[in-house]
Amino acid sequence: MPPTTPSHPPLIGRSDELARIDAALAAAEGGQSHTVLLAGEGGVGKTRLARAAAAAAERRGFAVAEGRAYSVESGVPYAVFADALGPLLRRLDPSALTVLTRGASAELAHIFPGVLSPARGERAESGESAAEAKARLYWTFLQLLGRLSTRQPLLLVLDNLQWADAASLELLHFVARQAHAPGLGGRLLVLGTYNDAEGVPSLLRDAEQSLVGLGAARVEWIAPLSAEQTLQLVQRIFEVPADVVRGFAAMLHEWTRGNPFFVEETVKSLVESGQLQQRDGRWTGWNVESIALPRSVRDAVLARVDRVGDGARALLDLAAVLGTRVRYATVRAVSGEPEESILESLDELRRARLLVESVESGVDDEYDFSHPLVRDVVYAALGRPRAQRLHAQIAAALERAYGERAPSHADELAYHFTRAGGGAHRKALGYLAESGRRALERHADRAAATYLESALEQIDADGEDGGEAAGLRAGVLEGLARARQRLGEHREAEALWLRLKQDAERGGDWRTVAMVERRVGLMHSAGGRHDRAIERFDAGIAAAMRAGDDALATRIRLARANSLQAIGRRDEARGDVHSALDSAVALGDESLLARVHRAMLLLHLWTGPVADARAHGERAVKLAADSKERLLEWSAHWAMAILGGLTGDAASTAHHVRESERLAAEIGSPVLRLWTDEVAIEYMAGVGEWTTALARAEQAIPAARALGQRTLLARVLVWTGLIHRGLGDVERTREHIEEAWRLVGGDATGDGPLDVHAVVPAHTGMSGYLMLLGENARAVEIGERGLAIADRTGDVAWAIYRLLPFVIENSLYLEDYERAARHNARLRRESERLGHALGLAWADATDALLTYLTGSAVDAVPLLRAAAGALEAVPFVFDAARLRRLIGRAMVDAGDSEGAERELRRAHEVFVRLGAQREIRATREQLRALGARPPAAAAATAGVGALSAREAEIARLVAARKSNKEIGTTLDISSRTVSTHLSNIFAKLGVSSRGELTDLVRTQGLG
């Protein structure tokens, strides 16, 4: 009978740390999700503190999910998240699970492979990029967390992050950032721990720095126990008075430097060696002079390990080699011992507190080392040959036990076979390749690269060729090339693609050659290296022809057209698309045909004629719908919505925006949703639904940030900033435009690769903002710089929308009529060529203004009115109303003050509806100057009627003395949205406080 191990002491100290964690829990409960990281050396008490936090959370009514990373798992994608949330999901009944996952359970199976089942033959939406699919996965997971933590606040504990796999860390980074961002909901506290003693892995370090920088996470450094606390610990372990152990505790503190794990192991070994003994119910042996302390933690642990029986020791060795939580069933499958003796050994190990029962034991009994350091010591003591033998034994037994399901445990099998030495070589290779393939499918690109790189090294070392080996090699090369590409390591990716191509050429496999050329070409074109892309596409088309694959050649031709168009070789692009059309028709391939028509739409969208764009777009939409390729269908609708916007067809824009929204929702893609948001926001800005547009932007901007969609983010920021500009809100205009400007590196010069579709709009925004400040000369300068960039790439559409109009307007303010006329001639020319109704209306307006400013008011008035009418027809209501205000002035000059008043009242009405403060003020002044009375109290009568249903609802709630927060809760919107609505309500009603609004609602009622 071994000596009794002393009792498990309560938590010593840590009250400050716990108080701070408790405050974070309280904040999370109140909707402020946050992340706390506990850092410190091994054994200092991080896990223990996290456990105490979990207990505190449970007392507050939180659900707690605890997960742990293991050193052997650092390659297994999402392991720590699966460990934490798997049991929680498993406990749910299927219907609850369906509600929580909203039908995305097949996708979430990438993260929880053991819990949720992937749909058979589930594939990414065809045409979706890897980055988009990954964004979709992360987003879906975030929503799952949001829904879970809306039902019940959630504490997510992630222990030992220093061992977490790359995919888990990336996901953690994403989740923590999003949980922090306002408006994404949920009540979540993430509590991570990591050992910072042996160098923190750079991925973890980077994630931490970024999160701390954003204010999304906080780090707690956990210090060792003080001398006083060490004394307390000894006292509590042995239930002895302080006086008896003071000297001993002081020595122990010096020896262990207050590391509680070291303290515990030391005293346990002293007890087990009999130096500390219990006599008549009292512990004795505290004499500092006579005690011999173990030389190190390792010695202390080893001394204890050596004392267990042979059977128990064998089991402990096995557990150390398995390396993760140990399931009883696994031990049974691997050890070969009879059940009876396994159970006995487990009990012995538990009594010795070398193993502990796992907290989150689900169906199975699960065991864990009492501390990872114990595992390390046991494993190191094995020595290499014995460890190898055990890895081999485990690998073979697990493979047998998994049977057909072995491939879905490829990570684990690859790990053990790789370490099993000699004979297991082939198996190791196979499972490495399989793990890599699966990691790639699960968007764990770094893990995939690591697995496949090892596989490739082995293949190269083997130097075998032909037959099965060749097939394996091709698969590994392709997977690795993809992984490198996704990680942005384009040079490495290209080298791998090249190897694959050379192999294919040697084997005369021209189809593969063509596919590789296409991939490499697409990689270059995505990076803006169109010249190199075109070379690859040329080679690809030649290879596809050689393989006799017309469909493939046609697809490559479409890709080439896209690159040609991007660098302004439009005629050649047109040639490619037309010949693609012929082939697609000849092949009778509907999905290919849909792609061709979409390409036609995009070609004509930017270069005209618009009627052709529309005709092809309609065909593309129809064919894509028939072919059930939703992504293709989405992109056709999306482009059609833009076309509608360009050509001033509001009904068509609205229709295609709705369809794009529907498809983005069906596909479940947050990225597609964002692209749709952008069009919708600009559409609403044009027709004057500014409040709705701003509310939508408020959702879209954080989402774009979250998803790393820089191009879109910059553009949405610009469009939103320009709405604030219309509202006369200088501060918010500045915030939005400056963020966009920083994002695109607006001030940078030089002619490196440019993201034209973000850079040019950022110039547009900056020019508009400077105009708001009255810095017209700077506005012209920035605007013309933007024009030069657009010209370099031939993207005229960006010049028309809305760069030229801004440059022109500023030139007019500067009385530089020559410049205005020159730019306007160009605006008209390009707009005519594209069939751009809005551009033409703007051009008409400028000509009318020039007539007014340099000629006669009488001549100008009919021209101005026609232009305003054209802008209203688009509709682009804000600019139209501004023009009407100018018409008012021109009519006064022409002696028609009655007509002027009519125009001004009309403009006033629009400005009030939009909430455009500056314009309202200016219009009222003009009316007063005419001797006319401006509409009463900012058109209070028209005003109340002008409120949208939502605004009226909010006004009513304000009158009922509700706070913005309460209103937000009632209407299920953020309080930020409420305040946006409110400032618009104030503007529309011409009131300036909640009190005034309340009075107005009370006196006038609200329908």
Ligand SMILES: Nc1ncnc2c1ncn2[C@@H]1O[C@H](COP(=O)(O)OP(=O)(O)O)[C@@H](O)[C@H]1O
């Ligand atoms: N503040 C404390 N009071 C009492 N025991 C502690 C305290 N901190 C740690 N321990 C004990 O020390 C051992 C190591 O702590 P643990 O939390 O596992 O360390 P870490 O996670 O930092 O490696 C555990 O047995 C734990 O119960």
Ligand SMILES: [Mg+2]
């Ligand atoms: Mg720990």
